[in-house]
Amino acid sequence: MTAGLKTIISLSFVLAIGFLLVILSCALFKQYLPLLVVATYVLAPLPNWVCGRCANPDDFVESSSNAVVDFGRFCTGFLVLMGVALPALLAHSELIRWAAALMSITGGALIYGTIIAFGMFFQEEEE
Amino acid sequence: MPEERLWKFRKPEWMNSATARSAGVYSAGALFSLAFFIMVDAAVWSHSAKNGSDPPIHINFVDWLPLIFSSLGMLIINSIEKTRLSADSFSYSGNGVAWKARVVLFLGFASLAGGMAGGVTVLVLKYIVPETVWPTLSMGVSNVAANGLVMLSSVVLWISQNMEDEYSYNLAL
Numbered sequence: 001m002t003a004g005l006k007t008i009i010s011l012s013f014v015l016a017i018g019f020l021l022v023i024l025s026c027a028l029f030k031q032y033l034p035l036l037v038v039a040t041y042v043l044a045p046l047p048n049w050v051c052g053r054c055a056n057p058d059d060f061v062e063s064s065s066n067a068v069v070d071f072g073r074f075c076t077g078f079l080v081l082m083g084v085a086l087p088a089l090l091a092h093s094e095l096i097r098w099a100a101a102l103m104s105i106t107g108g109a110l111i112y113g114t115i116i117a118f119g120m121f122f123q124e125e126e127e
Numbered sequence: 128m129p130e131e132r133l134w135k136f137r138k139p140e141w142m143n144s145a146t147a148r149s150a151g152v153y154s155a156g157a158l159f160s161l162a163f164f165i166m167v168d169a170a171v172w173s174h175s176a177k178n179g180s181d182p183p184i185h186i187n188f189v190d191w192l193p194l195i196f197s198s199l200g201m202l203i204i205n206s207i208e209k210t211r212l213s214a215d216s217f218s219y220s221g222n223g224v225a226w227k228a229r230v231v232l233f234l235g236f237a238s239l240a241g242g243m244a245g246g247v248t249v250l251v252l253k254y255i256v257p258e259t260v261w262p263t264l265s266m267g268v269s270n271v272a273a274n275g276l277v278m279l280s281s282v283v284l285w286i287s288q289n290m291e292d293e294y295s296y297n298l299a300l
Contacts, residue, residue: 070152070288077156078163087163092168093175 006064007121021107025100033090034104040083041112045119047075083108151287154281159201162276169269180263181186190249191268197242197274201281203235209288239278246274 018040033044051072086103093103142148170186172178178185207228254267 073149073152074156074159074284077153078160080153081157081160082164085160085168088170089164089171093171094177095171095175 001027004121011114011117011121014110017109018110018114021103021110025096025103025107027095030101031096033096034087034100035121036116037083037088037104037108038111040079040086040116041108044076044079044083044112047072047079069092079113083112148287148290151283155284155287158276158280158283159198162194162197162273162280165269165276166191166273169266173266178263180259183256184253184259184263184266186266189253190266193242193245193249193270193274194277195242196238196245197277200235200238200240200242201277201284203238204232204281205284205288207232207235216272239281243271243274243278246271 022034022038023038025034049072051068054068087096087104087108088100090096173184173186250267250271254264259267266290
């Protein structure tokens with residue numbers, strides 16, 4: 001129980017640091033485009049969950065259900081790389097500064113890592 | 128099915144695991160995303176203040192056309208049911224299903240290769256022939272890079288979907 005509590009506390013700390021970095025990267029330069037990274041990383045695990053529900057886990061042989069799962073994974077991979085590519089794109093065109101891009105990428109990675117760690121943690125709890 | 132094996136080298140063992148399969152699908156998505164955003168980056172850059180080309184060269188619909196064809200080809204290739212391709216020896220998939228699948232697959236590969244060729248065409252005709260210098264030339268190079276990445280992404284997705292078949296075959300036994 002205490003181990004689970006420690007995990008939750010440390011994860012929330014990491015999440016707060018991630019949000020801090022992203023918001024700082026926006027507010028320091030008065031340019032609020034890097035906030036899109038948060039939206040991307042929050043959306044990223046969503047296709048995986050939705051398609052995991054859609055697929056029927058009972059029939060392994062039928063590959064049509066696996067196709068839905070694969071599509072969800074494809075979308076998740078797309079969105080995860082989008083979180084890195086978007087700030088780099090904005091910085092390359094000088095819409096934001098490189099410092100802001102680096103901070104928002106780091107913050108977004110922390111946020112996404114928290115989401116993934118939370119998912120794995122609860123999956124282990126269920127089993 | 129060891130007797131029906133065509134190639135000398137056998138597939139490594141780790142390629143049949145479920146982890147490698149899902150990692151392949153994830154990285155295919157990431158590669159496609161990289162291709163798309165390289166192209167978006169070129170478009171955004173061409174309309175930003177950093178594009179100092181004179182006379183001005185911008186990304187317009189012609190530059191997007193090869194990527195559209197590549198993506199269409201990738202969609203077609205990976206929508207085909209793979210088991211129908213090698214099904215000409217089985218009786219249950221008669222009536223030329225394998226032939227239909229091969230024709231559609233050929234259209235997909237033609238679209239993919241046409242996208243790649245279109246990318247090179249845009250690079251040559253729009254950027255190399257008017258002798259543009261580097262920061263402007265990068266828009267054409269990113270076009271070719273985006274199409275190549277779409278190709279690579281569809282290869283990775285194809286391989287990992289074939290892995291899936293092997294995996295489910297092992298499960299079914």
